[in-house]
Amino acid sequence: MGIYDFNVLKADGEEISLTEYKNKVILIINSATECGFTPQYDALQDLYEKYSKENFIILDFPCNQFGNQAPGTNAEIASFCDTKFGIKFPIFSKIDVNGDNASPLYQYLKSVKGFKGFDAEHPLAALLESMLGRENPNFAKEPDIKWNFTKFLIDRNGNVVERFEPTTDLGVVEDKIRELL
Known part of the structure; x- marks a missing residue:
């Protein structure tokens, strides 16, 4: 099983295969429009x-x-x-990333790259850890997506090579993208 084995729904409901993105470096994100991390869209x-x-x-x-x-x-x-960010990259249909209704794509992504922790230098890391820890004391040991704007980097061959939490500096993400390009 690999990234190209999945079909996803575009925002208009049309189903497409991720094979459309073969030979590309892909950054997959789960987003939210009303999140403290939403400015990452810029x-x-x-x-x-x-x-x-x-x-x-x-x-x-x-x-x-x-x-x-x-x-x-x-x-x-x-x-x-x-309107707010001038986004030109594809936005797909809203999905669940955790739980019984989690998208098969996200089930796969999490199985390949689990949670390794937040960037302790980020100002929201302690808040996220505290909040998540109250809900689930074992959150750090589980591969689930912890919050909006978690990112997965896929190489040109469809391999999941990196997971970035929303607290990861986007300069680090860019460096990894450049390495793959």
């Missing part, structure tokens, strides 16, 4: 513009599982991303 769009000509793409999967921070419809989310 830097993500910059990365997309900077490297898209080198066969780099970002695939955005909105998710409402963390604090109900993606409450809109697929059309409302796409409109928000376009």
Whole structure:
């Protein structure tokens, strides 16, 4: 099993195969429009513009599982991303990333790259750890997605090579993207 074995739904409901992205470096994110990490969209769009000509793409999967921070419809989310951030990379249908209804794609991603911790230098790391620890004292030992804007980096052969938590500096993410390009 690999990344190209999955089909996903575009925001308009059309099903596509991830084979459409073969030979590209892919950054897969779960996003939310009303999150403290939503401003990352600016830097993500910059990365997309900077490297898209080198066969780099970002695939955005909105998710409402963390604090109900993606409450809109697929059309409302796409409109928000376009209007507020000028997002040009693909935004897909809203999905679950954890639990019984988790997208098969995300079940796979988590099985390959589990949670390794938040960047302790990030100002929101302690808050996330405290909040998640109250809900589940064993959260750090489980591979689940912990919050919005978790990212998975996929190489040109479809291998999941890195997982970045939302607290990871996007400069670190860019360095890894450049290595793969």
